[in-house]
Amino acid sequence: MRAFDYARPGAVGAAIAAHAKADSAYLAGGTTLLDLAKIDIMQPEQVVDINGLGLDRIERLEDGRVRVGALVTNTALARHELIETHYPVLSQALLSGASTQLRNKATTGGNVMQRVRCPYFRDGASPCNKREPGSGCSAIGGVNRETFAVLGTSEQCIAAHPSDMCVAMAAIGATVSVHGPKGTREIDFGAFHLLPGSTPEREHALEPDELITHVTLNAPERDARSGYLKLRDRASYQFALASCAAQLTLKGGVIRSPRIALGGVATKPWRALEAERILEGKAPSKALFEQAAKAAFKTATAYEHNAFKIPLGQHAIIAELGKLTGLATTQEAS
């Protein structure tokens, strides 16, 4: 690993000032940053350790929203009483991600900021528009199976966003609070991650030196039920091939306020808005779920090795909706 300087500020303002002094990276858990620094994909001249900023609390705000500090670990968030009770989808998504050891170290802010798992991005040599803008995309005509998207892709990049946690947050609805040289601002979670378009090197809405301080979850819907289904090549410790986070309420026999988000199949945590519109106000049925699932992938583009993700993602939606509404849709929907 290349050498870097190390700063351990004790306050948010000092962290931002330190970050602005050099080509820097904030260090939270380090499970993405050190992984990529070791293979020379990230090359910070300075690492600014943000573990001493006191951003490790989970609190309920007066308006009912739940504010999660950027340094709360994935384990602490998944096991927190407020999350287990009001946002099972988030707890389940977190616990389906990575391994026990990694979740113990990985943080909320770091998870939001994790990088793609495209092997061409990671190999440091193949043409890759994300790593080296304008060099081309090796994945589009290459081997493009598990870590590649079918939704939100462009001719410049097709890497899937790898996070499970973010898919649950997209379904719940959230706001990202950031602090930067010009002060604080709030970014809607849905606008935080960017589509690759013609600038795949731009992955998120942060301005230079900005620090995520919190992610605030929308207030829980009364009587809402929610859950996360992750489909992958093995039963544990693997990134999603396709996943579905869903939240809804059943009132008088019909679905209200459905929120569906998809992982493993899209270049950012993906809200399936069209599917939500189809579900709203309707009585649960297998036919309805199939119609919603189909709509969710209407704009999908299949690549040579990942076309299977379209039916797989549709099955994830159908199975998760079946589970939440108590309707058996598959033989094994757990």
Place this chain on the structure above:
Amino acid sequence: MADATLDATVGHVDPDDTSSLQTIELTVNGQTHTLTLEPNVVLLDALRERLNLTGAKKGCDHGQCGACTVVIDGRAMNSCLLLAALAEGQDITTIEGLADEDGTLHPIQQAFLEHDAYQCGYCTAGQMMMATSILNDKDIAKDPASIKEAMSGNICRCGAYKNILDAVQSAHRTIEGA
């Protein structure tokens, strides 16, 4: 990526110190060590190369195999993806700190021995450290499926999984019965 002018003093713990070395204190198995390290040293390398604690193994160096697992403040972590400086002031336990001082094995070590829960042994220290943290974690159930799920970050190339699971369950019974 990095084309900003490098100011050699930026970010140093001591701005007057032009070398990038930093001095940190690590508490490992109850003993505190003072180490002078480059800031980019990960805990696994500090343990193995500076403190001569070679029980934690470097399998992949990327958080993928679990061979480097150590327990920090009661929680298992991959020491290969953990900057040594981040562990300052925390309580680090490695495989060398598991047995009692008089040599009495920890129940998990005894169980691994009795259940033949290793073949080449390369993953074993990581497996045992993961297992001890699980046995102490009230949030993790101890049925076979939950143990397998909780330990899926520990890969065994030899495929000793069945005996590892037996050993962890047996150690759990020993600890519960004690």
